[in-house]
Amino acid sequence: MAEALQETLESRGFAVDVLVEALVRVDKSGDASEIAAAFALITETPALVSLIDDYCRPAYWTSSHYPRVLNEIADRLKARRTGPLTTVxxxxxGDGRVRELAVRRLLEDPRPEQLPFLLLRMTDWAEPVRDLARAGVIALLHDRTATFLVVAAETMLHLRRRQRGEFGVKQLYAAAYDAPDDVLGKLSRSVSPAAQRFLFEVRTRRGDLTLDDLVRLALRNIDKSIRARAGDAAARDAVWTGRVDVLRKLAACRHDEVRISALTGLSRLGHLDEIVTLLDDRSTLIRALARDAARRTGVDAVARYRAIVAAPAERPSLGAIAGLAESGRAEDGPLLYPLLRHPMAKVRAYAVGALRILDAVPVDLVKPMVDDPSKRVVRAALRALQTRGSAMR
Incomplete structure (x- = not known):
């Protein structure tokens, strides 16, 4: 039946009313395996739990427009004839008294798969419902952390955007700070990006992460936010301890958000010459950092850019072209003219873009480029010509 439920939802475009009716049918079947499969289907995506809540929540529950199935569920709840799915x-x-009764029933025999629906009620607009849910969830998180923390994290972090959602997040952090390592280990296997960021913050605040741990996360983690924060923490630690080797390792990685932290650390330790070598880096921020290092060491960054751009090369440095545009003058425009005919489309586009920034667009050379076979070059040429045309008006 769980497979039939999923097929029904897919065929009907995941309409929420269809979902609720299908869940009721599964619940009435009494088949424990089917009920478990249905819970897995709806709780693996916290947004789907919220969608069900939004569908059921309108306060016009006394109106004839309110879905009949929901009032039938309320009647069954009062008669203690609901199963686990219909209880959630x-x-x-829409009736706060029904929600409060449902929360009491859920707390009588709390189950991890039902927790997301209890977490929703922690943000309830009705104070009796909200307070009851909060008291129950706090007890579960602190007394049965191993059972409920992972499920709570994946849902509560989604609900933090709701009004009154921050209370639950604070309780989540409080429980996680005291959680055993094996419980946090379970959380590390979560596929939720929000849960992974939460785990990183908890472990950072607890002091669980060594410098090697931070470096590994900065270099290998798939989440950009975690990489950036781990890289920043690792670079800061490396500066304090004089670990230049760590900073160089981080600076050599392919993630710009990590490299910037590492290069800033090298700058603080006085290794400016290493940073100057990155004047033609692909990253705008790193080029700016390198120009600052060049200024402090007496290196003429613009002259370096001019030399690189003017030198014949099969694959011209795109970073040097961009760097010349960022720090050069209109008089440097002719250095870029030969690149307008370069066989690589990316080089042609960069050259046109640089000329536009320098306000040195040669209309007679750029105008034919609107027929370039590369769409990227065409866009760059049109933008440059439009800018030039606006300046001449």
């Missing part, structure tokens, strides 16, 4: 649906009913 009842926790989103």
């Amino acid at each position: 649906i009842a926790a989103s009913h």
Whole structure:
């Protein structure tokens, strides 16, 4: 039946009313494996849990427009005839008294798969419902952390954007700070990016991460936010301890958000000559950092850019072209003219863009480029010509 549920949802475009009715049918079947499969389907995506809540939540529950199935669920709840699925649906009913009763039932025999619906009620607009859910969830997080922390993290971090959602997030952090390492290890296997960021912050604040751990995360983690924060923490630690080797390792990685932290650390330790070598780097921020290092060491960055751009090369440095545009003058425009005919489309586009920034667009050379076979070059040429035309008006 769980497979049939998924097929029904897919065929009907995941309409929420269809989902709720299908969940009720699964619940009435009483098949434990099917009910578990249905819970897995709806709780693996916190946004889907919120969607169900939004569908059930309108306060016009006394109106004839309110879905009949929801009032039927409320009647079954009062008669103690609801199963686990219909009880969690009842926790989103438009009538606060029904929601409160559903929360009480959920707390009588709390299960991890039902926790996301309890977490929703921690943000409830009705104070009796909200307070009951909060008290229950706090007890579960602190008394049965191993069972409920991972599920709570994946959902609560999604709900933090809701009004009154921050309370639950604070309780989540409080429970995680005291959680055993094996529990946090379970959280590390979560596929939720928000949960991974939460785990990183918890472990950082607890002091669990060594410098080697931070370096590994900065170099290998798939989440850009975690890489940036780990790289920043690792670079800061390396500066304090004089670990130039660590800073060089981070500076050599392919992630710009990590490299910037490492190069800033090298700058603080006085290794400016190493940073100057990156004047023609692909990253705008790193080029700016390199120009600052060049200024402090007496190196003429613009002259370096001019020399690189003017030198014949099969693959011209795109960073040097961009750097010349960022720090050169209009008089440097002719150095870029030969690159307008370069066989590589990316080089042609960069050259046109640089001429536009320098306000040195040669209309007679750029105008034919609107017929370039590369769309990227065409866009760059049109933008340059438009800028030039506006300046001449």
